[in-house]
Amino acid sequence: MKVEKKTLQIVKSIAELRQLLDRNGRNSKTVGFVPTMGFLHEGHLSLVKHAKEQNDIVVMSIFVNPAQFGPGEDFVSYPRDIENDTLKAADAGVDILFLPTAEDMYPFEGGIKIIPGPQANELCGVKRPGHFDGVLKVVLKLFNIVDPDRSYFGMKDAQQLAIIETFVRDFNLRTTIVRVPIVREEDGLAKSSRNVNLTEIERCNAPIIYKALAQGAYHYDQKKEKEEIERLVAEIITSNSSGAIDYVSLLSYPGLTQDIKHSEEVILACAVKFSTTRLIDNIIMSTKDGSYVSNDDEQ
Amino acid sequence: MKVEKKTLQIVKSIAELRQLLDRNGRNSKTVGFVPTMGFLHEGHLSLVKHAKEQNDIVVMSIFVNPAQFGPGEDFVSYPRDIENDTLKAADAGVDILFLPTAEDMYPFEGGIKIIPGPQANELCGVKRPGHFDGVLKVVLKLFNIVDPDRSYFGMKDAQQLAIIETFVRDFNLRTTIVRVPIVREEDGLAKSSRNVNLTEIERCNAPIIYKALAQGAYHYDQKKEKEEIERLVAEIITSNSSGAIDYVSLLSYPGLTQDIKHSEEVILACAVKFSTTRLIDNIIMSTKDGSYVSNDDEQ
Numbered sequence: 001m002k003v004e005k006k007t008l009q010i011v012k013s014i015a016e017l018r019q020l021l022d023r024n025g026r027n028s029k030t031v032g033f034v035p036t037m038g039f040l041h042e043g044h045l046s047l048v049k050h051a052k053e054q055n056d057i058v059v060m061s062i063f064v065n066p067a068q069f070g071p072g073e074d075f076v077s078y079p080r081d082i083e084n085d086t087l088k089a090a091d092a093g094v095d096i097l098f099l100p101t102a103e104d105m106y107p108f109e110g111g112i113k114i115i116p117g118p119q120a121n122e123l124c125g126v127k128r129p130g131h132f133d134g135v136l137k138v139v140l141k142l143f144n145i146v147d148p149d150r151s152y153f154g155m156k157d158a159q160q161l162a163i164i165e166t167f168v169r170d171f172n173l174r175t176t177i178v179r180v181p182i183v184r185e186e187d188g189l190a191k192s193s194r195n196v197n198l199t200e201i202e203r204c205n206a207p208i209i210y211k212a213l214a215q216g217a218y219h220y221d222q223k224k225e226k227e228e229i230e231r232l233v234a235e236i237i238t239s240n241s242s243g244a245i246d247y248v249s250l251l252s253y254p255g256l257t258q259d260i261k262h263s264e265e266v267i268l269a270c271a272v273k274f275s276t277t278r279l280i281d282n283i284i285m286s287t288k289d290g291s292y293v294s295n296d297d298e299q
Numbered sequence: 300m301k302v303e304k305k306t307l308q309i310v311k312s313i314a315e316l317r318q319l320l321d322r323n324g325r326n327s328k329t330v331g332f333v334p335t336m337g338f339l340h341e342g343h344l345s346l347v348k349h350a351k352e353q354n355d356i357v358v359m360s361i362f363v364n365p366a367q368f369g370p371g372e373d374f375v376s377y378p379r380d381i382e383n384d385t386l387k388a389a390d391a392g393v394d395i396l397f398l399p400t401a402e403d404m405y406p407f408e409g410g411i412k413i414i415p416g417p418q419a420n421e422l423c424g425v426k427r428p429g430h431f432d433g434v435l436k437v438v439l440k441l442f443n444i445v446d447p448d449r450s451y452f453g454m455k456d457a458q459q460l461a462i463i464e465t466f467v468r469d470f471n472l473r474t475t476i477v478r479v480p481i482v483r484e485e486d487g488l489a490k491s492s493r494n495v496n497l498t499e500i501e502r503c504n505a506p507i508i509y510k511a512l513a514q515g516a517y518h519y520d521q522k523k524e525k526e527e528i529e530r531l532v533a534e535i536i537t538s539n540s541s542g543a544i545d546y547v548s549l550l551s552y553p554g555l556t557q558d559i560k561h562s563e564e565v566i567l568a569c570a571v572k573f574s575t576t577r578l579i580d581n582i583i584m585s586t587k588d589g590s591y592v593s594n595d596d597e598q
Binding site for chain 1: 313327408413415435462469
Protein backbone atom coordinates (compact mmCIF):
# COMPACT_ATOMS: atom_id res chain seq x y z
CA MET A 1 0.00 0.00 0.00
CA LYS A 2 1.32 3.38 -0.97
CA VAL A 3 1.05 6.06 1.66
CA GLU A 4 -0.34 9.33 0.30
CA LYS A 5 2.25 12.09 0.60
CA LYS A 6 1.29 15.60 1.66
CA THR A 7 1.74 17.90 -1.34
CA LEU A 8 4.91 19.97 -1.40
CA GLN A 9 4.10 23.67 -1.56
CA ILE A 10 6.47 25.78 -3.65
CA VAL A 11 6.79 29.44 -2.69
CA LYS A 12 8.86 31.94 -4.64
CA SER A 13 8.17 35.30 -3.02
CA ILE A 14 9.23 36.52 0.42
CA ALA A 15 5.88 38.20 1.02
CA GLU A 16 3.98 35.01 0.23
CA LEU A 17 6.15 32.91 2.54
CA ARG A 18 5.81 35.39 5.41
CA GLN A 19 2.05 35.34 5.03
CA LEU A 20 2.01 31.55 4.94
CA LEU A 21 4.15 31.20 8.07
CA ASP A 22 2.61 34.10 9.98
CA ARG A 23 2.72 33.31 13.70
CA ASN A 24 -0.99 33.91 14.12
CA GLY A 25 -1.72 31.49 11.32
CA ARG A 26 0.70 28.82 12.54
CA ASN A 27 -1.53 27.89 15.47
CA SER A 28 1.42 26.95 17.66
CA LYS A 29 2.82 24.62 15.01
CA THR A 30 6.60 24.45 15.10
CA VAL A 31 8.69 25.17 12.01
CA GLY A 32 11.99 23.45 11.21
CA PHE A 33 14.13 25.20 8.62
CA VAL A 34 16.68 23.67 6.26
CA PRO A 35 18.56 26.37 4.31
CA THR A 36 20.43 24.99 1.27
CA MET A 37 22.01 26.03 -2.02
CA GLY A 38 20.31 23.09 -3.75
CA PHE A 39 21.68 20.19 -5.81
CA LEU A 40 20.46 18.08 -2.97
CA HIS A 41 22.28 14.98 -1.74
CA GLU A 42 21.86 12.67 1.22
CA GLY A 43 23.51 15.26 3.48
CA HIS A 44 20.67 17.69 2.87
CA LEU A 45 18.09 14.94 3.17
CA SER A 46 19.55 14.04 6.54
CA LEU A 47 18.87 17.65 7.63
CA VAL A 48 15.27 17.23 6.48
CA LYS A 49 14.94 13.95 8.34
CA HIS A 50 16.12 15.55 11.59
CA ALA A 51 13.83 18.55 11.01
CA LYS A 52 10.81 16.30 10.41
CA GLU A 53 11.39 14.42 13.63
CA GLN A 54 11.36 17.61 15.70
CA ASN A 55 8.84 19.94 14.01
CA ASP A 56 5.30 20.11 12.61
CA ILE A 57 6.27 21.96 9.43
CA VAL A 58 9.52 21.62 7.48
CA VAL A 59 10.62 24.53 5.29
CA MET A 60 13.56 24.10 2.92
CA SER A 61 15.08 27.01 1.03
CA ILE A 62 17.16 26.66 -2.10
CA PHE A 63 19.08 29.80 -2.94
CA VAL A 64 22.54 29.96 -4.46
CA ASN A 65 23.51 33.08 -2.55
CA PRO A 66 25.66 35.36 -4.73
CA ALA A 67 26.79 37.35 -1.65
CA GLN A 68 28.85 34.43 -0.31
CA PHE A 69 30.84 33.79 -3.49
CA GLY A 70 33.96 35.87 -4.08
CA PRO A 71 35.22 37.06 -7.47
CA GLY A 72 36.73 34.08 -9.32
CA GLU A 73 34.78 31.59 -7.21
CA ASP A 74 32.32 29.09 -8.65
CA PHE A 75 29.02 31.00 -8.41
CA VAL A 76 28.29 30.44 -12.10
CA SER A 77 29.43 26.81 -12.24
CA TYR A 78 27.88 25.87 -8.87
CA PRO A 79 25.68 22.88 -9.78
CA ARG A 80 21.95 23.55 -10.02
CA ASP A 81 19.03 21.18 -10.71
CA ILE A 82 15.78 22.61 -9.39
CA GLU A 83 13.60 19.97 -11.04
CA ASN A 84 15.39 17.08 -9.40
CA ASP A 85 15.68 18.97 -6.12
CA THR A 86 11.93 19.51 -6.05
CA LEU A 87 11.31 15.77 -6.45
CA LYS A 88 13.84 14.93 -3.75
CA ALA A 89 12.42 17.53 -1.36
CA ALA A 90 8.86 16.24 -1.91
CA ASP A 91 10.03 12.69 -1.41
CA ALA A 92 11.85 13.57 1.81
CA GLY A 93 8.69 15.14 3.20
CA VAL A 94 9.52 18.84 2.95
CA ASP A 95 6.28 20.80 3.42
CA ILE A 96 7.31 24.14 1.94
CA LEU A 97 10.07 24.66 -0.63
CA PHE A 98 11.16 28.30 -0.72
CA LEU A 99 12.84 29.37 -3.96
CA PRO A 100 13.47 33.10 -3.69
CA THR A 101 14.87 35.12 -6.56
CA ALA A 102 18.05 37.19 -6.19
CA GLU A 103 15.98 40.29 -7.02
CA ASP A 104 13.62 39.61 -4.13
CA MET A 105 16.47 38.80 -1.73
CA TYR A 106 18.71 41.73 -2.70
CA PRO A 107 16.46 44.49 -4.02
CA PHE A 108 18.91 47.27 -3.08
CA GLU A 109 22.34 47.91 -1.56
CA GLY A 110 21.96 49.48 1.86
CA GLY A 111 25.64 49.08 2.65
CA ILE A 112 25.14 47.48 6.09
CA LYS A 113 27.41 44.46 6.64
CA ILE A 114 27.62 41.75 9.26
CA ILE A 115 31.29 40.98 9.83
CA PRO A 116 32.37 37.86 11.71
CA GLY A 117 35.12 37.98 14.32
CA PRO A 118 38.36 35.96 14.62
CA GLN A 119 36.48 32.71 13.86
CA ALA A 120 36.51 33.79 10.21
CA ASN A 121 40.29 34.19 10.09
CA GLU A 122 40.93 30.43 10.10
CA LEU A 123 40.19 27.54 7.72
CA CYS A 124 38.12 28.59 4.67
CA GLY A 125 38.03 32.21 5.86
CA VAL A 126 41.69 32.72 4.93
CA LYS A 127 41.17 32.15 1.20
CA ARG A 128 37.60 33.39 1.03
CA PRO A 129 37.57 36.99 2.28
CA GLY A 130 34.03 38.26 2.72
CA HIS A 131 32.55 34.76 2.35
CA PHE A 132 31.15 34.63 5.88
CA ASP A 133 29.83 38.22 5.63
CA GLY A 134 27.69 36.90 2.80
CA VAL A 135 26.70 33.81 4.78
CA LEU A 136 25.67 35.85 7.84
CA LYS A 137 23.68 38.24 5.70
CA VAL A 138 21.67 35.56 3.93
CA VAL A 139 21.22 33.56 7.14
CA LEU A 140 19.84 36.55 9.06
CA LYS A 141 17.56 37.41 6.15
CA LEU A 142 16.28 33.85 5.85
CA PHE A 143 15.76 33.53 9.61
CA ASN A 144 13.74 36.75 9.58
CA ILE A 145 11.69 35.60 6.59
CA VAL A 146 10.97 32.05 7.79
CA ASP A 147 10.96 32.70 11.57
CA PRO A 148 11.86 29.06 12.30
CA ASP A 149 11.75 27.45 15.72
CA ARG A 150 14.74 25.28 14.78
CA SER A 151 17.29 25.57 11.96
CA TYR A 152 19.36 22.65 10.67
CA PHE A 153 22.98 22.92 9.58
CA GLY A 154 25.35 20.20 8.48
CA MET A 155 28.61 19.70 10.33
CA LYS A 156 30.51 19.44 7.05
CA ASP A 157 30.48 23.22 6.86
CA ALA A 158 31.87 23.28 10.37
CA GLN A 159 33.25 26.79 10.26
CA GLN A 160 29.96 28.16 8.94
CA LEU A 161 28.15 26.31 11.73
CA ALA A 162 30.53 27.65 14.39
CA ILE A 163 30.07 31.24 13.21
CA ILE A 164 26.28 30.91 12.97
CA GLU A 165 26.09 29.38 16.47
CA THR A 166 28.07 32.39 17.77
CA PHE A 167 25.84 34.81 15.86
CA VAL A 168 22.66 33.27 17.27
CA ARG A 169 24.01 33.33 20.81
CA ASP A 170 25.50 36.85 20.63
CA PHE A 171 22.51 38.48 18.91
CA ASN A 172 19.69 36.56 20.63
CA LEU A 173 18.33 35.24 17.32
CA ARG A 174 14.97 33.55 17.72
CA THR A 175 15.89 30.11 16.41
CA THR A 176 17.64 27.07 17.84
CA ILE A 177 20.55 25.81 15.77
CA VAL A 178 20.61 22.03 15.37
CA ARG A 179 23.93 20.44 14.32
CA VAL A 180 23.51 17.53 11.94
CA PRO A 181 26.44 15.09 11.45
CA ILE A 182 28.24 14.59 8.14
CA VAL A 183 26.83 12.01 5.75
CA ARG A 184 29.47 10.08 3.78
CA GLU A 185 29.66 7.91 0.70
CA GLU A 186 30.44 4.24 1.38
CA ASP A 187 34.12 4.92 0.69
CA GLY A 188 34.15 7.73 3.26
CA LEU A 189 34.00 10.77 0.97
CA ALA A 190 31.80 13.42 2.55
CA LYS A 191 28.67 14.05 0.47
CA SER A 192 28.87 17.38 -1.33
CA SER A 193 27.12 19.07 -4.22
CA ARG A 194 30.56 19.75 -5.64
CA ASN A 195 31.52 16.04 -5.86
CA VAL A 196 29.91 15.84 -9.31
CA ASN A 197 32.56 18.22 -10.62
CA LEU A 198 35.38 15.72 -9.87
CA THR A 199 36.94 13.78 -12.75
CA GLU A 200 36.71 10.00 -12.56
CA ILE A 201 40.24 9.64 -11.25
CA GLU A 202 39.82 12.50 -8.77
CA ARG A 203 36.65 10.84 -7.49
CA CYS A 204 38.67 7.62 -7.00
CA ASN A 205 41.33 9.46 -5.00
CA ALA A 206 39.12 11.83 -3.01
CA PRO A 207 38.28 9.35 -0.20
CA ILE A 208 41.88 9.73 0.96
CA ILE A 209 40.77 13.01 2.57
CA TYR A 210 38.65 11.29 5.18
CA LYS A 211 41.15 8.45 5.65
CA ALA A 212 43.86 11.03 6.33
CA LEU A 213 41.65 12.91 8.80
CA ALA A 214 40.87 9.64 10.58
CA GLN A 215 44.62 8.96 10.82
CA GLY A 216 45.07 12.43 12.24
CA ALA A 217 42.32 11.82 14.78
CA TYR A 218 44.11 8.62 15.82
CA HIS A 219 47.35 10.58 16.31
CA TYR A 220 45.45 13.22 18.31
CA ASP A 221 44.18 10.44 20.51
CA GLN A 222 47.79 9.29 20.87
CA LYS A 223 48.67 12.80 22.17
CA LYS A 224 50.79 13.76 19.18
CA GLU A 225 51.47 17.51 18.80
CA LYS A 226 49.10 19.73 16.82
CA GLU A 227 51.66 20.71 14.14
CA GLU A 228 52.79 17.09 13.73
CA ILE A 229 49.20 15.93 13.20
CA GLU A 230 48.50 18.68 10.64
CA ARG A 231 51.70 17.80 8.77
CA LEU A 232 50.91 14.06 8.74
CA VAL A 233 47.38 14.56 7.39
CA ALA A 234 48.61 16.85 4.61
CA GLU A 235 51.33 14.35 3.69
CA ILE A 236 48.91 11.41 3.45
CA ILE A 237 46.62 13.38 1.13
CA THR A 238 49.33 14.73 -1.19
CA SER A 239 51.18 11.41 -1.49
CA ASN A 240 47.99 9.53 -2.39
CA SER A 241 46.19 11.92 -4.73
CA SER A 242 46.53 14.89 -7.06
CA GLY A 243 44.81 17.05 -4.43
CA ALA A 244 46.56 20.28 -3.43
CA ILE A 245 46.26 21.18 0.25
CA ASP A 246 44.54 24.46 0.95
CA TYR A 247 44.76 23.93 4.70
CA VAL A 248 44.88 21.22 7.37
CA SER A 249 44.12 22.67 10.81
CA LEU A 250 43.53 21.34 14.28
CA LEU A 251 41.61 23.99 16.23
CA SER A 252 39.31 24.40 19.22
CA TYR A 253 35.61 24.12 18.38
CA PRO A 254 33.45 26.17 17.99
CA GLY A 255 35.86 28.95 18.98
CA LEU A 256 38.30 28.04 16.16
CA THR A 257 41.36 29.16 18.10
CA GLN A 258 44.84 27.63 18.12
CA ASP A 259 44.44 26.87 21.83
CA ILE A 260 43.15 23.29 21.70
CA LYS A 261 43.87 22.50 25.36
CA HIS A 262 40.93 24.39 26.92
CA SER A 263 37.99 23.45 24.73
CA GLU A 264 35.45 20.65 25.13
CA GLU A 265 35.70 19.92 21.43
CA VAL A 266 38.39 20.20 18.77
CA ILE A 267 38.13 20.12 15.01
CA LEU A 268 40.57 18.58 12.55
CA ALA A 269 39.58 20.17 9.25
CA CYS A 270 40.98 20.39 5.77
CA ALA A 271 40.32 21.83 2.34
CA VAL A 272 41.78 20.11 -0.71
CA LYS A 273 41.68 21.31 -4.28
CA PHE A 274 41.34 18.85 -7.16
CA SER A 275 41.87 20.85 -10.40
CA THR A 276 38.69 23.02 -10.37
CA THR A 277 36.96 21.41 -7.39
CA ARG A 278 37.63 22.41 -3.81
CA LEU A 279 36.47 19.88 -1.20
CA ILE A 280 36.26 20.33 2.56
CA ASP A 281 35.93 17.77 5.33
CA ASN A 282 36.46 17.54 9.07
CA ILE A 283 36.31 15.44 12.18
CA ILE A 284 35.09 17.10 15.38
CA MET A 285 36.26 15.24 18.47
CA SER A 286 35.26 15.42 22.08
CA THR A 287 38.38 16.23 24.13
CA LYS A 288 36.92 14.20 26.99
CA ASP A 289 36.73 10.79 25.35
CA GLY A 290 38.10 11.37 21.86
CA SER A 291 34.82 10.26 20.27
CA TYR A 292 33.85 11.69 16.87
CA VAL A 293 30.90 14.05 17.04
CA SER A 294 30.65 15.14 13.43
CA ASN A 295 30.03 11.74 11.86
CA ASP A 296 26.55 10.44 11.24
CA ASP A 297 26.12 7.43 13.51
CA GLU A 298 23.47 6.08 11.19
CA GLN A 299 26.03 5.57 8.41
CA MET B 300 -13.24 59.55 39.37
CA LYS B 301 -9.85 57.97 39.11
CA VAL B 302 -9.45 55.37 36.42
CA GLU B 303 -7.70 52.24 37.64
CA LYS B 304 -4.39 51.82 35.79
CA LYS B 305 -3.18 48.44 34.69
CA THR B 306 -0.13 47.53 36.75
CA LEU B 307 3.24 48.06 35.14
CA GLN B 308 5.19 44.83 34.99
CA ILE B 309 8.94 45.14 35.49
CA VAL B 310 11.13 42.47 33.86
CA LYS B 311 14.86 42.30 34.30
CA SER B 312 15.92 39.09 32.58
CA ILE B 313 15.93 38.28 28.86
CA ALA B 314 14.63 34.78 29.47
CA GLU B 315 11.69 36.03 31.52
CA LEU B 316 10.73 38.62 28.90
CA ARG B 317 10.90 36.08 26.09
CA GLN B 318 8.65 33.74 28.01
CA LEU B 319 6.20 36.54 28.74
CA LEU B 320 6.00 37.67 25.11
CA ASP B 321 6.11 34.21 23.55
CA ARG B 322 4.10 34.22 20.34
CA ASN B 323 1.97 31.31 21.42
CA GLY B 324 1.12 33.13 24.63
CA ARG B 325 0.37 36.45 22.98
CA ASN B 326 -2.87 35.21 21.46
CA SER B 327 -2.55 37.47 18.44
CA LYS B 328 -2.07 40.54 20.61
CA THR B 329 0.20 43.11 18.96
CA VAL B 330 3.29 44.43 20.70
CA GLY B 331 4.60 47.98 20.32
CA PHE B 332 8.20 48.49 21.43
CA VAL B 333 9.83 51.68 22.70
CA PRO B 334 13.60 51.22 23.18
CA THR B 335 15.17 53.95 25.34
CA MET B 336 18.23 54.76 27.40
CA GLY B 337 16.00 56.14 30.17
CA PHE B 338 15.88 59.51 31.92
CA LEU B 339 12.50 59.82 30.26
CA HIS B 340 11.12 63.09 28.94
CA GLU B 341 8.09 64.05 26.87
CA GLY B 342 9.86 62.84 23.73
CA HIS B 343 9.90 59.28 25.07
CA LEU B 344 6.35 59.58 26.34
CA SER B 345 5.26 60.64 22.88
CA LEU B 346 6.72 57.34 21.59
CA VAL B 347 4.65 55.49 24.20
CA LYS B 348 1.53 57.42 23.23
CA HIS B 349 1.94 56.45 19.57
CA ALA B 350 2.67 52.84 20.56
CA LYS B 351 -0.42 52.64 22.74
CA GLU B 352 -2.65 53.89 19.95
CA GLN B 353 -1.47 51.16 17.59
CA ASN B 354 -0.84 48.06 19.75
CA ASP B 355 -2.37 45.89 22.46
CA ILE B 356 0.79 45.68 24.57
CA VAL B 357 3.46 48.37 24.99
CA VAL B 358 6.96 47.28 25.98
CA MET B 359 9.54 49.89 26.92
CA SER B 360 13.20 49.04 27.45
CA ILE B 361 15.61 51.17 29.45
CA PHE B 362 19.22 50.22 28.82
CA VAL B 363 22.16 52.60 28.70
CA ASN B 364 23.99 50.62 26.06
CA PRO B 365 27.76 50.67 26.69
CA ALA B 366 28.44 49.44 23.13
CA GLN B 367 27.28 52.70 21.55
CA PHE B 368 29.49 54.99 23.65
CA GLY B 369 33.06 55.61 22.51
CA PRO B 370 36.05 56.06 24.79
CA GLY B 371 35.87 59.56 26.30
CA GLU B 372 32.13 59.79 25.67
CA ASP B 373 29.54 60.31 28.42
CA PHE B 374 28.60 56.71 29.28
CA VAL B 375 29.34 57.26 32.98
CA SER B 376 27.77 60.72 33.24
CA TYR B 377 24.77 59.85 31.05
CA PRO B 378 21.81 60.80 33.29
CA ARG B 379 19.99 57.92 34.99
CA ASP B 380 16.89 57.89 37.24
CA ILE B 381 15.21 54.51 37.19
CA GLU B 382 12.81 55.31 40.03
CA ASN B 383 11.37 58.36 38.32
CA ASP B 384 11.41 56.59 34.94
CA THR B 385 9.34 53.75 36.39
CA LEU B 386 6.70 56.17 37.64
CA LYS B 387 6.61 57.99 34.31
CA ALA B 388 6.38 54.73 32.35
CA ALA B 389 3.53 53.48 34.56
CA ASP B 390 1.75 56.80 34.22
CA ALA B 391 2.11 56.79 30.44
CA GLY B 392 0.54 53.34 30.27
CA VAL B 393 3.58 51.17 29.49
CA ASP B 394 2.61 47.54 30.13
CA ILE B 395 6.06 45.97 30.44
CA LEU B 396 9.21 47.80 31.47
CA PHE B 397 12.30 45.83 30.45
CA LEU B 398 15.43 46.66 32.46
CA PRO B 399 18.14 44.24 31.30
CA THR B 400 21.55 44.15 32.92
CA ALA B 401 24.74 44.62 30.90
CA GLU B 402 25.79 41.10 31.99
CA ASP B 403 22.62 39.60 30.53
CA MET B 404 22.88 41.66 27.33
CA TYR B 405 26.61 41.12 26.74
CA PRO B 406 27.56 37.83 28.40
CA PHE B 407 30.52 37.20 26.06
CA GLU B 408 32.43 38.70 23.15
CA GLY B 409 31.76 36.72 19.98
CA GLY B 410 33.49 39.27 17.78
CA ILE B 411 30.68 39.55 15.24
CA LYS B 412 29.92 43.16 14.30
CA ILE B 413 27.19 44.88 12.31
CA ILE B 414 28.75 47.73 10.39
CA PRO B 415 26.62 50.42 8.79
CA GLY B 416 27.34 51.70 5.29
CA PRO B 417 27.93 55.25 3.98
CA GLN B 418 24.96 56.59 6.01
CA ALA B 419 27.22 56.39 9.08
CA ASN B 420 29.93 58.57 7.51
CA GLU B 421 27.89 61.78 7.87
CA LEU B 422 26.56 63.81 10.81
CA CYS B 423 27.21 62.21 14.20
CA GLY B 424 29.01 59.27 12.59
CA VAL B 425 32.05 61.43 11.76
CA LYS B 426 32.92 62.14 15.39
CA ARG B 427 31.54 58.93 16.85
CA PRO B 428 33.34 56.03 15.11
CA GLY B 429 31.72 52.72 16.03
CA HIS B 430 28.68 54.43 17.58
CA PHE B 431 26.23 53.02 15.05
CA ASP B 432 27.83 49.55 15.21
CA GLY B 433 26.81 49.59 18.88
CA VAL B 434 23.35 50.91 18.05
CA LEU B 435 22.73 48.23 15.42
CA LYS B 436 23.94 45.50 17.76
CA VAL B 437 21.67 46.49 20.63
CA VAL B 438 18.73 47.16 18.31
CA LEU B 439 18.99 43.71 16.68
CA LYS B 440 19.33 42.07 20.09
CA LEU B 441 16.33 43.94 21.51
CA PHE B 442 14.20 43.22 18.44
CA ASN B 443 15.03 39.52 18.77
CA ILE B 444 14.26 39.53 22.50
CA VAL B 445 10.99 41.51 22.33
CA ASP B 446 9.80 40.39 18.87
CA PRO B 447 7.72 43.55 18.42
CA ASP B 448 5.13 44.11 15.72
CA ARG B 449 6.01 47.82 15.66
CA SER B 450 9.01 49.72 17.04
CA TYR B 451 8.97 53.44 17.80
CA PHE B 452 11.89 55.77 17.20
CA GLY B 453 12.10 59.52 17.64
CA MET B 454 13.06 61.69 14.70
CA LYS B 455 15.48 63.69 16.87
CA ASP B 456 18.00 60.87 16.39
CA ALA B 457 17.40 61.15 12.67
CA GLN B 458 20.61 59.44 11.59
CA GLN B 459 19.96 56.52 13.91
CA LEU B 460 16.44 56.24 12.52
CA ALA B 461 17.70 56.37 8.92
CA ILE B 462 20.22 53.59 9.55
CA ILE B 463 17.72 51.42 11.42
CA GLU B 464 15.13 51.85 8.66
CA THR B 465 17.77 50.68 6.15
CA PHE B 466 18.75 47.75 8.38
CA VAL B 467 15.14 46.59 8.73
CA ARG B 468 14.53 46.82 5.01
CA ASP B 469 17.83 45.22 3.94
CA PHE B 470 17.73 42.34 6.45
CA ASN B 471 13.97 41.65 6.45
CA LEU B 472 13.67 42.30 10.18
CA ARG B 473 10.27 41.32 11.55
CA THR B 474 9.17 44.69 12.90
CA THR B 475 7.72 47.85 11.39
CA ILE B 476 9.60 51.04 12.23
CA VAL B 477 7.36 53.95 13.21
CA ARG B 478 8.88 57.44 12.98
CA VAL B 479 7.74 59.74 15.80
CA PRO B 480 8.22 63.53 15.41
CA ILE B 481 10.45 65.61 17.69
CA VAL B 482 8.89 67.01 20.86
CA ARG B 483 10.15 70.48 21.83
CA GLU B 484 10.17 72.74 24.88
CA GLU B 485 8.00 75.82 24.56
CA ASP B 486 11.04 77.83 23.52
CA GLY B 487 11.82 75.37 20.73
CA LEU B 488 14.66 73.38 22.30
CA ALA B 489 14.32 69.70 21.37
CA LYS B 490 13.61 67.57 24.43
CA SER B 491 16.67 65.54 25.38
CA SER B 492 17.89 63.62 28.41
CA ARG B 493 21.12 65.58 28.09
CA ASN B 494 19.41 69.00 28.52
CA VAL B 495 19.72 68.69 32.32
CA ASN B 496 23.49 68.84 31.95
CA LEU B 497 23.35 72.39 30.52
CA THR B 498 24.31 75.32 32.78
CA GLU B 499 21.63 77.96 33.35
CA ILE B 500 23.07 80.28 30.74
CA GLU B 501 23.60 77.48 28.23
CA ARG B 502 19.97 76.45 28.73
CA CYS B 503 18.97 80.06 27.98
CA ASN B 504 20.97 80.11 24.77
CA ALA B 505 20.27 76.57 23.52
CA PRO B 506 16.93 77.40 21.79
CA ILE B 507 18.96 79.27 19.18
CA ILE B 508 19.70 75.86 17.66
CA TYR B 509 16.16 75.32 16.51
CA LYS B 510 15.69 78.98 15.55
CA ALA B 511 18.79 78.71 13.35
CA LEU B 512 17.56 75.47 11.75
CA ALA B 513 14.19 77.10 11.06
CA GLN B 514 16.01 80.00 9.38
CA GLY B 515 17.96 77.48 7.35
CA ALA B 516 14.74 75.74 6.34
CA TYR B 517 13.37 79.10 5.22
CA HIS B 518 16.45 79.67 3.08
CA TYR B 519 16.12 76.15 1.63
CA ASP B 520 12.57 77.03 0.68
CA GLN B 521 13.95 80.19 -0.95
CA LYS B 522 16.22 77.94 -3.08
CA LYS B 523 19.48 79.07 -1.50
CA GLU B 524 22.50 76.82 -2.10
CA LYS B 525 23.27 73.94 0.29
CA GLU B 526 26.66 75.33 1.42
CA GLU B 527 25.21 78.81 1.95
CA ILE B 528 22.41 77.42 4.13
CA GLU B 529 24.84 75.35 6.22
CA ARG B 530 27.09 78.39 6.69
CA LEU B 531 24.18 80.64 7.70
CA VAL B 532 22.84 78.20 10.31
CA ALA B 533 26.29 77.78 11.87
CA GLU B 534 26.77 81.52 11.97
CA ILE B 535 23.45 82.18 13.71
CA ILE B 536 24.28 79.61 16.42
CA THR B 537 27.84 80.75 17.09
CA SER B 538 26.98 84.46 17.16
CA ASN B 539 24.12 83.94 19.61
CA SER B 540 25.53 81.37 22.05
CA SER B 541 28.65 79.81 23.44
CA GLY B 542 27.85 76.64 21.47
CA ALA B 543 30.63 75.21 19.30
CA ILE B 544 29.46 73.75 16.01
CA ASP B 545 30.20 70.07 15.52
CA TYR B 546 28.40 69.99 12.17
CA VAL B 547 25.59 71.63 10.24
CA SER B 548 24.57 69.51 7.24
CA LEU B 549 21.87 69.54 4.63
CA LEU B 550 21.53 66.00 3.23
CA SER B 551 19.08 63.70 1.48
CA TYR B 552 16.91 61.64 3.84
CA PRO B 553 17.04 58.80 4.75
CA GLY B 554 19.95 58.13 2.36
CA LEU B 555 22.09 60.85 4.00
CA THR B 556 23.93 61.70 0.78
CA GLN B 557 25.14 65.09 -0.44
CA ASP B 558 22.81 64.78 -3.43
CA ILE B 559 19.72 66.62 -2.16
CA LYS B 560 18.11 67.06 -5.58
CA HIS B 561 16.81 63.52 -6.05
CA SER B 562 15.28 62.67 -2.71
CA GLU B 563 11.69 63.03 -1.50
CA GLU B 564 12.95 64.34 1.80
CA VAL B 565 15.98 66.31 2.97
CA ILE B 566 17.35 66.81 6.46
CA LEU B 567 18.95 69.94 7.88
CA ALA B 568 20.76 68.66 10.97
CA CYS B 569 23.26 69.99 13.45
CA ALA B 570 25.24 69.05 16.54
CA VAL B 571 26.36 71.77 18.92
CA LYS B 572 28.59 71.41 21.94
CA PHE B 573 27.99 73.49 25.08
CA SER B 574 30.98 72.89 27.38
CA THR B 575 30.38 69.22 28.33
CA THR B 576 26.97 68.79 26.68
CA ARG B 577 26.51 67.90 23.03
CA LEU B 578 23.04 68.58 21.62
CA ILE B 579 21.59 67.50 18.28
CA ASP B 580 18.55 68.71 16.41
CA ASN B 581 17.15 68.63 12.90
CA ILE B 582 14.38 69.55 10.57
CA ILE B 583 13.34 67.02 7.94
CA MET B 584 11.56 68.63 5.03
CA SER B 585 9.51 67.28 2.18
CA THR B 586 11.13 68.36 -1.08
CA LYS B 587 7.68 68.44 -2.65
CA ASP B 588 6.03 71.15 -0.56
CA GLY B 589 8.77 72.21 1.87
CA SER B 590 6.67 71.12 4.87
CA TYR B 591 8.42 69.97 8.04
CA VAL B 592 8.00 66.27 8.71
CA SER B 593 10.10 65.89 11.86
CA ASN B 594 8.15 68.28 14.10
CA ASP B 595 5.35 67.08 16.34
CA ASP B 596 2.18 68.66 15.02
CA GLU B 597 0.62 68.27 18.45
CA GLN B 598 3.08 70.77 19.94
